[in-house]
Amino acid sequence: MRQPAFQLGMARLRDGGVLRGLRAWHVAVVLLALAVSLAAAATRLGTLGSPSSALAALIDYAPFILRGFALNLAMSVLAMAIATVLGIGLGLMQISEAPLIRLPARFVTHLLRNSPWLVILFLVMYLLPIEIRLPGGGRIPLPDWVKATLAFALPVMGNISEILRGAVRLIPTGQWESAEGLAFTRGQTLRYIILPQCIRRGIPPWMNWYALLTLSTPMASIFSVHEAVSNAQASMEAAGARPELLLPFYLFLLCLFFVYIYPIAVWTRLLERRYAVR
Amino acid sequence: MLELIGPFFRDLNDRTGWNFNVFYDPYEYGRFLAGAATTLQLIGWSLALSLVIGVLGAWAQSARSRALRWGVDAYIQAFRNTPPMIQLLFFYFGLGAFTPAVDMGGYSQPVISSFAWAVIALGIFGGAFNVEIFRAGIEAVPDATLEAAESLCFSRLQTYLYVTLPLAFRISLPALTNNLVSLAKTTSLAYIITVPEMTYVLNQVWSDNLNVPEMMLVLFGFYITVVTLLAAGLHAVERRLVLPGYGR
Numbered sequence: 407m408r409q410p411a412f413q414l415g416m417a418r419l420r421d422g423g424v425l426r427g428l429r430a431w432h433v434a435v436v437l438l439a440l441a442v443s444l445a446a447a448a449t450r451l452g453t454l455g456s457p458s459s460a461l462a463a464l465i466d467y468a469p470f471i472l473r474g475f476a477l478n479l480a481m482s483v484l485a486m487a488i489a490t491v492l493g494i495g496l497g498l499m500q501i502s503e504a505p506l507i508r509l510p511a512r513f514v515t516h517l518l519r520n521s522p523w524l525v526i527l528f529l530v531m532y533l534l535p536i537e538i539r540l541p542g543g544g545r546i547p548l549p550d551w552v553k554a555t556l557a558f559a560l561p562v563m564g565n566i567s568e569i570l571r572g573a574v575r576l577i578p579t580g581q582w583e584s585a586e587g588l589a590f591t592r593g594q595t596l597r598y599i600i601l602p603q604c605i606r607r608g609i610p611p612w613m614n615w616y617a618l619l620t621l622s623t624p625m626a627s628i629f630s631v632h633e634a635v636s637n638a639q640a641s642m643e644a645a646g647a648r649p650e651l652l653l654p655f656y657l658f659l660l661c662l663f664f665v666y667i668y669p670i671a672v673w674t675r676l677l678e679r680r681y682a683v684r
Numbered sequence: 685m686l687e688l689i690g691p692f693f694r695d696l697n698d699r700t701g702w703n704f705n706v707f708y709d710p711y712e713y714g715r716f717l718a719g720a721a722t723t724l725q726l727i728g729w730s731l732a733l734s735l736v737i738g739v740l741g742a743w744a745q746s747a748r749s750r751a752l753r754w755g756v757d758a759y760i761q762a763f764r765n766t767p768p769m770i771q772l773l774f775f776y777f778g779l780g781a782f783t784p785a786v787d788m789g790g791y792s793q794p795v796i797s798s799f800a801w802a803v804i805a806l807g808i809f810g811g812a813f814n815v816e817i818f819r820a821g822i823e824a825v826p827d828a829t830l831e832a833a834e835s836l837c838f839s840r841l842q843t844y845l846y847v848t849l850p851l852a853f854r855i856s857l858p859a860l861t862n863n864l865v866s867l868a869k870t871t872s873l874a875y876i877i878t879v880p881e882m883t884y885v886l887n888q889v890w891s892d893n894l895n896v897p898e899m900m901l902v903l904f905g906f907y908i909t910v911v912t913l914l915a916a917g918l919h920a921v922e923r924r925l926v927l928p929g930y931g932r
Contacts, residue, residue, distance in 0.1 A: 520869075520915070523869070524873055528883070528903070621765075621768065622769075623767075628876060653782075656773055656778045660762075660766045660774060
């Protein structure tokens with residue numbers, strides 16, 4: 407049963423949900439402060455060896471790293487869009503009644519879910535061509551970042567397919583039967599009755615997978631896609647490749663991702679709790 | 685083993701050009717075995733470390749000290765919400781730069797090897813998820829059970845060790861299985877800090893022999909096999925330890 411938003415809000419206030427969220431925000435602030443202080447400490451170490459400090463280098467190169475981070479975000483959004491569309495398709499195939507469609511879909515889902523992201527990334531990066539030749543003579547170039555985006559979409563696609571299958575299985579059998587009694591076809595039942603209910607259930611895990619996908623995009627740096635990590639590594643190289651740069655630069659990258667992912671994680675948890683109310 | 689499968693794969697190479705040299709060339713076969721052993725060890729140690737951290741963290745979260753609880757909370761949020769790959773780089777390059785090196789007679793070697801850093805980083809990363817999983821399990825232990833233990837004169841520690849933990853472990857097993865399997869997959873990331881595990885080794889093999897598609901297939905097959913076996917093993921444990929009276 408759904409409750410009015412106000413009552414839900416009050417209930418959350420009572421059980422400490424909102425307060426817990428606030429406390430978590432404090433943790434974020436503390437972490438950021440920690441990062442800055444660590445960077446400052448590393449700077450002090452750095453001044454012993456060279457005139458320009460590590461922190462100054464970090465500030466110098468921050469815009470460059472942030473530009474890389476924008477590519478991370480673009481890849482994550484694009485990959486999630488691809489994964490959602492293909493994953494829903496694969497999930498629908500998984501719940502098909504024809505074994506000829508269902509079994510291959512299940513096998514593909516199993517493969518996609520059970521192989522490491524890095525292995526899929528290698529597979530796609532090495533086996534896809536640099537460009538696609540169209541029959542008419544046209545050519546579509548496939549830059550590395552596009553291939554990486556496709557690679558990141560694949561494991562998420564498998565998991566979205568599984569989310570859909572799980573959500574459909576949780577719908578009570580009575581709903582299928584009553585829809586049949588009202589002369590709905592199978593397609594109509596799915597379209598108007600079953601799938602709309604799955605969306606609510608599916609959104610928190612879907613957001614969770616978006617967070618995981620975004621956290622995986624740095625792997626593209628292995629193939630020198632110019633995203634945050636490879637830009638940071640290039641910056642360190644350009645700033646003299648001093649060992650005292652490593653700590654602040656990597657810490658900065660960690661904070662960058664944390665600041666983006668953490669609110670998403672908190673929001674996911676809130677939605678999870680809201681949708682869990684029966 | 686090599687005598688058994690070697691001729692087939694050599695023949696396959698001669699006839700079709702599919703060069704699975706890790707299965708007939710003794711040198712490459714040795715590399716393959718070493719990579720497999722490293723990957724399995726890496727999986728074993730990181731899973732073990734993550735479990736230990738999970739239990740300790742869950743215990744610390746139920747502690748009375750506010751600072752301890754905050755510390756564990758900060759740890760979980762920090763490691764759950766940042767990319768594992770950058771965590772590895774941070775540990776290996778960032779912190780590794782500060783660990784001392786020992787003189788090995790002619791060349792110096794850091795005290796903590798890349799393998800050890802991978803175990804530490806992956807263990808801490810997986811542990812952050814395990815803490816939450818165990819915490820949820822501990823919270824799910826019915827109060828009546830704990831009260832019963834108290835009335836039997838169990839001390840706080842005894843209740844925790846003999847009642848709460850075994851029950852919590854069994855309640856959290858399904859979620860734990862998922863996380864451990866995903867952690868096993870994440871170990872392939874150790875490639876980026878040059879741990880000679882399967883991904884790294886096969887990378888070298890295909891750079892030396894230019895048989896990328898074949899080795900890719902081997903890599904894919906290897907991980908699918910390992911992950912499927914691990915999942916099957918953990919599911920078997922799950923079935924054996926299932927709590928009577930819960931679920932279906």
